[in-house]
Amino acid sequence: MTLNYDAEQLLPIEQVFRDPVHDYIHIQHQLILDLIDTREFQRLRRIKQLGTSSFTFHGAEHSRFTHSLGVYEITRRICDKFARNYPEKKSGDGGWDDSERLVVLCAALLHDIGHGPYSHTFERIFKTDHEAITVEIILSHETEINKLLKAVASDFPAKVASVIQKTYPNPQVVQLISSQIDADRMDYLLRDAYFTGVNYGTFDLTRILRVIRPYSEGIAFQISGMHAVEDYIVSRYQMYMQIYFHPVSRSMEVILDHLLKRAKELYEDPEMHLHFQTDLLIPFFNQTATLEDYLKLDDGVLGTYFTLWREEKDAILSDLATRFLDRKPFKSVHFVDKQDQPILEKLTTLIQEAGYDTDYYTAVNNSYDLPYDFYRPNQLTNRTQIELMYPDGSFVELSKASEIVSSLAGKMRGDERFYFPKEFSKPKTMKEITLFEPIYQEFKQYIKNDAIIQPTKILEE
Known part of the structure; x- marks a missing residue:
């Protein structure tokens, strides 16, 4: 199909989406409205932004769709401010070239188009890459998105993709979408907090x-706004520590990971077989999945399979599906370093003695983030550091001007945790008490205040 409209044309009257974070999302270009209406973009309505976090924070039901609109809106506002206050007057003067507006707005809108259901967990099991799939959706001649982008120019899809790949020649455009303070991060922090x-x-x-x-x-950023940027960095740090790395959310992610791994193992074993059909996952089990196969998946599809797997004959798959659907998280304890390794091995042995398959009922999970980083010549890769501008046009890197950011800069934050069945550490039913009591008494001596401890007898051994 050949599109016969001017892709850069403005709508006669702008359309809006009511938004709880930004009040209104203002749609001014016909192209943006048409991209939102594509099959590929509408799929994002059916994919949660925060995956398993909704098991911890029940309000976190928002979607990749709402986040993508938010990133677009922040980018649109920035373009307006740049065009009004800092327009390019001659080539190379550092001002904003407003002819870049459409490519950056499209990149902002489409930056997450390749995310799948429970994206990061799914990627680990089935070896997919949402960023690579985002680029494929934009460049594939089979997608509605590609057809719309080509209406601008034959090379326009490649330009939008290059922004997401960080190879676009204008660093202003790239940094608006991907840097240590970009429209993507600004929206997800505010939206996820809300x-x-x-x-x-x-x-x-x-x-x-x-x-x-x-x-x-x-x-x-102007030096006069340093404290607002400082506040953003601290907010990002707090969100990772308190929300994104929450132990219960990670527990549900561990169960999900093991659930998908078990299903894949059953499918691949000719003697075990899955009883229920999982047609939409078969290409991923076989590692033959196409883009079309990928676009058929969303949270609802996986949820339907999990519901069917409750009734599977395989006890492990059935139990993990039930734990996930009914929110029965694993328990976890924090451990420090390699000195705790002998105790981890002992705990794993005790769990195995209680009759659990430790491949599916234990896990070591680590979550770390770098709140802010600055340029270091000895590093192979560097993040784009945040620059503050003085009135005379000179610059200072953020952590050199802010003591607060300096205390966070260049230091990984997070923890490492050992996960195991919750009922194992806190038996409730008479059956559990009878089964676990001797093991439980030994198990609990290694754990205190949500952390692994070093009992004297372990040291003696």
Whole structure:
């Protein structure tokens, strides 16, 4: 089908989406409206933004769709401010070239188009890559998105894809979508804070949009707005520590990981077989999945399979499906370093003695994040550091101007946890008490206050 409209044309009257975070999402281009209406973009309505976090924070039911609209809206506002306050007057002067508006708006809208159901867990099991799939959706001649983008120009899909791949020649465009303070991060912090019901992720977006500005190497922030940027960094740190790395959310992710792994193992074993049909997952079990196969999946599809797997004859698959659907998280304890390894091995042995397959009922899970980083010559890869601009046009890197950010910069934050069945550490029913009592008494001596401890007798052994 050949599109016969001017893809850069503005709508006669802008359309809006009501949004709890940004009030209104303003749609001004016909192309943006048409991209939102595509099959590929509408699929994002059926994929949760925070995956298993909704098991911990019940309000976190928002979707990749709402987040993508939010990233678009922040980017649109920045473009408006750049065009009004910092327009390019001559080539190379560091000002904003508003002819870049459409490519950056499309990249903002489509940056998460390749995410699948429970994205990061799914990727680990089936070796997919949402960023690579995002690019494939944009470039594939089979997608509705590609057909729309080609209506702008034959090379326009490649331009949008290159922004997401961080190879687009204009660093201002790339940094608006992908940097240590970009439209993507600004939206998900505010949106995730709102839907999880916490205040950790809130920061002064209005002030940040007031002080953001383009320059020849990308984007910077006026020094007068340093405290707003500082607040953003701290908010991001708090969201990772309190929300994204929450032990219960990670527990449900561990169960999901083991559930999908078990299903894959059963499918591949000719003697075990899955009783219920899982047609939409077969290409992923076989590692023959196409883009079309991928686009058929969403949270609802996996949820339907999990419901069927409750009735599977395989006890492990049935139990894991039930634990996931009924929110029966594993328990976890924090451990410090390799000195705890002998105790981890002992705990695993005790769990195995109680009759559990430790491949599916234990896990070591680590979650770490770098709240902020700066350029270091000895590193192979570096994040784009945040630059503050003085009134005279000179720059200072954020952590050199802010003691708060300096205390967080360059340091990985997070923890490592050992997961095991909750009922194992806290037996409730008479059957559990009878089964676990001797093992439980030994097990609990290694754990205190949510952490592994070093009993004297272990040291003696």
